[in-house]
Amino acid sequence: MTLSALRVIAVSCLLLGCALAQCPSGDDSSVQGLLTQAISKAKADGVLGDKDFIWGTATAAYQVEGAWNEGGRVPSLWDNFAHEGKASNDTGDVAVDFYHKYPEDIQMMKQLNFTHFRYSISWPRVMNGLQRNEEGIQFYKDLTAELLKNNIEPVVTLFHWDLPDIYDWRNESLVEPFGQYADIMFEALPDVKYWLTLNEPWVFCKLGYQWGVYAPGVVSETDFLTCGHNALKAHAKAYSVWKTKYQASRPDTKVGITLNADWRAALDPTNPDDVALSSKEMDLVLGWFAEPVYGSGDYPQSLKEHFAADAPVFTEEEKASIKGSSDFFGLNFYTAIYVDSTKPYGQHETVHRNGELIGEETASEWLHIVPWGFSTMLKYIKNVWNPPSIIVTENGVSDGRASTDKETLVNDYGRVKFYQDYLTEMAKAMIEDDVPVTGYIAWSLLDNFEWSQGYAERFGLTHVDFDDPALPRTVKKSGEYFGSLIPNVTAQVEACSTGNDSTVATQGGDQQQWQDDWQQQDGGDNWEGGDQQWLR
Numbered sequence: 411m412t413l414s415a416l417r418v419i420a421v422s423c424l425l426l427g428c429a430l431a432q433c434p435s436g437d438d439s440s441v442q443g444l445l446t447q448a449i450s451k452a453k454a455d456g457v458l459g460d461k462d463f464i465w466g467t468a469t470a471a472y473q474v475e476g477a478w479n480e481g482g483r484v485p486s487l488w489d490n491f492a493h494e495g496k497a498s499n500d501t502g503d504v505a506v507d508f509y510h511k512y513p514e515d516i517q518m519m520k521q522l523n524f525t526h527f528r529y530s531i532s533w534p535r536v537m538n539g540l541q542r543n544e545e546g547i548q549f550y551k552d553l554t555a556e557l558l559k560n561n562i563e564p565v566v567t568l569f570h571w572d573l574p575d576i577y578d579w580r581n582e583s584l585v586e587p588f589g590q591y592a593d594i595m596f597e598a599l600p601d602v603k604y605w606l607t608l609n610e611p612w613v614f615c616k617l618g619y620q621w622g623v624y625a626p627g628v629v630s631e632t633d634f635l636t637c638g639h640n641a642l643k644a645h646a647k648a649y650s651v652w653k654t655k656y657q658a659s660r661p662d663t664k665v666g667i668t669l670n671a672d673w674r675a676a677l678d679p680t681n682p683d684d685v686a687l688s689s690k691e692m693d694l695v696l697g698w699f700a701e702p703v704y705g706s707g708d709y710p711q712s713l714k715e716h717f718a719a720d721a722p723v724f725t726e727e728e729k730a731s732i733k734g735s736s737d738f739f740g741l742n743f744y745t746a747i748y749v750d751s752t753k754p755y756g757q758h759e760t761v762h763r764n765g766e767l768i769g770e771e772t773a774s775e776w777l778h779i780v781p782w783g784f785s786t787m788l789k790y791i792k793n794v795w796n797p798p799s800i801i802v803t804e805n806g807v808s809d810g811r812a813s814t815d816k817e818t819l820v821n822d823y824g825r826v827k828f829y830q831d832y833l834t835e836m837a838k839a840m841i842e843d844d845v846p847v848t849g850y851i852a853w854s855l856l857d858n859f860e861w862s863q864g865y866a867e868r869f870g871l872t873h874v875d876f877d878d879p880a881l882p883r884t885v886k887k888s889g890e891y892f893g894s895l896i897p898n899v900t901a902q903v904e905a906c907s908t909g910n911d912s913t914v915a916t917q918g919g920d921q922q923q924w925q926d927d928w929q930q931q932d933g934g935d936n937w938e939g940g941d942q943q944w945l946r
């Protein structure tokens with residue numbers, strides 16, 4: 411165990427009281443017990459190498475920073491989109507003021523025992539066209555230094571959707587500038603051990619260049635394919651800059667991309683057409699980017715057939731540069747949907763089977779709670795691409811529509827249950843199917859600007875009071891849950907690897923305790939299948 415982990419435990423012990431952590435028995439089915447077994451196995455199998463499991467929480471620049479026109483920052487597509495009223499009449503102008511409040515937020519992460527923090531760099535903050543903006547670069551140097559000073563490792567995303575408004579993903583001319591931008595940041599932040607080039611190209615291409623609901627708001631039948639094509643080239647460019655200029659001197663650092671997909675399940679698993687549609691849909695959503703990067707270097711065959719003459723074509727040289735351009739599989743996972751082959755293509759998605767919802771509703775229309783989708787997705791990735799490691803770079807759930815009452819939002823036991831259920835599925839996939847998960851990053855540290863939904867949907871482990879100009883933060887129950895889970899699992903993993911019991915703060919680690927608390931809070935509502943209205 412590292413010195414910092416010991417310190418965390420010592421402080422937690424002072425605050426919460428301690429007990430001896432023991433290596434759980436194989437039939438311990440608590441979340442904590444399963445996670446301990448899963449991480450211990452990843453250690454024993456060499457999946458983790460000499461690293462500890464990543465326990466992180468995430469944000470993205472435009473969603474939290476604010477300070478949109480401070481420090482030499484130039485406009486992004488999202489500034490323009492939001493200023494035109496297209497994000498539910500909200501903007502990221504102030505957001506949650508992370509730009510000024512990050513030292514306070516880092517203390518909060520520390521208090522919650524997170525080992526890693528995923529943040530994104532705002533390209534328009536650090537570059538004005540091809541010119542460097544030193545003040546912007548210094549901001550990320552300071553943020554990184556503050557994290558490291560507090561023993562929190564940064565996981566840094568280069569592009570989380572706030573494209574400088576002089577660029578357009580449909581135009582290949584942004585590939586070179588993206589490489590230059592990546593170069594500047596790799597050089598500026600030598601202590602960062604994990605880099606993500608692009609966050610969810612499926613989302614920013616489909617929603618931004620087909621459906622027009624995200625910036626830049628383009629509605630088109632085919633532009634999203636051009637966007638994806640250039641996104642893959644830009645990613646490969648950044649990776650090749652990394653490889654040629656930095657990798658040799660920083661052998662410990664990993665660079666990759668992060669992809670999203672909802673699991674596409676056959677509506678009727680006994681209908682071969684539904685099964686075939688599910689497989690094709692996984693190709694069109696995840697395979698679109700994963701197959702070039704982790705597989706052949708090219709698009710899946712089914713994608714080429716589906717889009718026929720509209721499918722973009724890579725040169726052999728491009729394929730060679732894209733193939734293998736990620737050191738790990740970055741996955742953002744939230745939910746699952748059914749696909750129904752009896753419906754015309756385009757109307758084939760449904761969240762109902764025999765009148766039953768696929769999972770509980772949340773504040774986000776697209777997000778149903780489907781824990782089994784998580785393990786299914788993890789196993790799928792292992793079976794299809796067999797990456798050396800998978801880092802879950804986002805997972806979380808929204809509320810804030812059914813209730814805006816602070817007390818209700820802070821007592822988010824439904825979110826605690828969401829995390830317990832999803833983490834259980836992740837641990838089982840690691841234990842039973844050898845899925846090499848090396849990290850888990852919860853979305854999000856803070857309630858924040860949820861893109862076109864503005865501030866209506868809250869994903870935070872921490873509540874932000876948007877009505878108070880000081881934007882005060884209050885840790886939610888879900889934040890406290892991680893605060894106890896992480897050191898407890900860490901100490902148990904330690905006990906398993908050394909054969910010695912180790913000391914750990916125990917309060918709040920027990921799953922049952924959270925269930926009892928919730929029942930009390932909710933006046934007897936049931937943990938399993940209770941009325942989770944408030945989660946919407």
Ligand code: GAL
Nearest residue numbers: 470609610613670853860869
């Ligand atoms: C992801 C995105 C995040 C966040 C989250 C919740 O797609 O990367 O920025 O908004 O969804 O919707």
